[in-house]
Amino acid sequence: MTGGAGFIGGVACRALSAAGHGVAAYDDFSTGHDWATGDARVFRGDIRDRAAVEKALREFRADAVMHFAAKAVVPESVAEPGLYYDVNVTGSLRVLEAMRAAGVSRIVFSSSAAVYGEPERVPIEEGAARRPINPYGRTKLHFEEALEDHRVAHGTSYACLRYFNACGAAPEWGLGEVRSPETHLLPLVIRAGTGGPPITVTGTDYPTRDGTCVRDYVDVRDLADAHVRALERLESGRGSAYNLGSERGTTVREAIAAVAAVLGREVPSVDGPRRAGDPPALVASCAKARGELGWEPRRTIEDSIRAVLEFVRSRGGMEVR
Numbered sequence: 001m002t003g004g005a006g007f008i009g010g011v012a013c014r015a016l017s018a019a020g021h022g023v024a025a026y027d028d029f030s031t032g033h034d035w036a037t038g039d040a041r042v043f044r045g046d047i048r049d050r051a052a053v054e055k056a057l058r059e060f061r062a063d064a065v066m067h068f069a070a071k072a073v074v075p076e077s078v079a080e081p082g083l084y085y086d087v088n089v090t091g092s093l094r095v096l097e098a099m100r101a102a103g104v105s106r107i108v109f110s111s112s113a114a115v116y117g118e119p120e121r122v123p124i125e126e127g128a129a130r131r132p133i134n135p136y137g138r139t140k141l142h143f144e145e146a147l148e149d150h151r152v153a154h155g156t157s158y159a160c161l162r163y164f165n166a167c168g169a170a171p172e173w174g175l176g177e178v179r180s181p182e183t184h185l186l187p188l189v190i191r192a193g194t195g196g197p198p199i200t201v202t203g204t205d206y207p208t209r210d211g212t213c214v215r216d217y218v219d220v221r222d223l224a225d226a227h228v229r230a231l232e233r234l235e236s237g238r239g240s241a242y243n244l245g246s247e248r249g250t251t252v253r254e255a256i257a258a259v260a261a262v263l264g265r266e267v268p269s270v271d272g273p274r275r276a277g278d279p280p281a282l283v284a285s286c287a288k289a290r291g292e293l294g295w296e297p298r299r300t301i302e303d304s305i306r307a308v309l310e311f312v313r314s315r316g317g318m319e320v321r
């Protein structure tokens with residue numbers, strides 16, 4: 001697994017182990033943490049280093065790859081597109097080349113709802129137009145297309161899992177989201193509700209029920225479960241894409257209210273301007289994952305908030321360590 005020391009990769013490592021799979025984490029620890037990899041064998045390296053990826057695949061005798069490693073902050077992708085194309089496209093191609101050299105032909109790829117850009121309608125189905133509106137989304141789309149070309153040319157089997165907004169934690173495994181700077185809404189709202197700075201609501205004039213952006217928050221444990229299913233059902237020579245969301249749209253104000261309700265206290269917020277490139281509403285249809293993977297989003301946003309609070313309390317705070 002690449003990116004196994006990251007937020008979603010770490011939880012997927014444990015879920016795979018729990019399902020009886022041997023797991024190795026290949027990671028450069030640029031945003032990952034050494035406490036996140038658990039019992040997985042660790043290979044420290046950059047995905048852009050094809051030879052090192054190949055060596056790890058051979059040493060571990062890998063028979064499939066889960067590819068989580070990426071740069072994944074949208075505003076940073078606008079400011080530094082070269083870095084995003086280098087890691088997310090070139091680096092991902094290096095992983096594919098290493099797989100071919102090591103005789104590994106199955107890959108589960110962490111794609112994103114960002115490939116859809118501003119969808120014409122919600123809920124979004126997998127066949128919707130993919131017109132990303134930022135460099136991050138474009139890098140994910142480029143690699144999705146590269147996977148299909150490799151399937152045709154070399155028989156690579158792949159599943160692109162398009163996550164919506166990943167959230168939550170897996171406190172039972174001591175895992176959760178720890179970033180610096182924090183960029184995701186729910187951790188920022190929880191921080192605001194537990195003595196941190198007020199949360200800024202970025203845009204209050206969207207055409208939505210309360211004027212704030214609608215997003216689909218999907219629990220990281222549900223995502224990990226989808227990865228295990230996608231891997232176990234990956235058919236030889238086949239390529240598929242699946243949306244992974246909760247199928248529930250939540251506005252920013254509703255997310256703040258949900259955190260306040262779980263905490264039992266007010267969460268301070270201030271209204272701010274829109275951020276460039278934020279679509280008004282992103283909500284997944286997961287009918288395809290339900291039908292083909294037998295997967296269901298099982299946790300609600302309140303479950304995810306409770307899990308984050310448990311994780312934060314177990315660490316004694318939200319700061320990066």
Ligand SMILES: NC(=O)c1ccc[n+]([C@@H]2O[C@H](COP(=O)([O-])OP(=O)(O)OC[C@H]3O[C@@H](n4cnc5c(N)ncnc54)[C@H](O)[C@@H]3O)[C@@H](O)[C@H]2O)c1
Nearest residue numbers: 003005006007008028029030031032046047069070072166
């Ligand atoms: N978090 C979300 O809401 C979300 C939504 C859609 C898609 N995704 C995708 O899911 C994947 C995992 O996201 P996450 O939230 O766990 O992020 P994360 O930053 O916690 O994890 C990424 C991991 O990849 C590693 N990494 C980065 N660049 C690397 C490189 N060049 N070589 C080797 N390792 C490298 C990091 O050290 C980290 O451990 C990413 O591909 C991301 O684009 C995330």
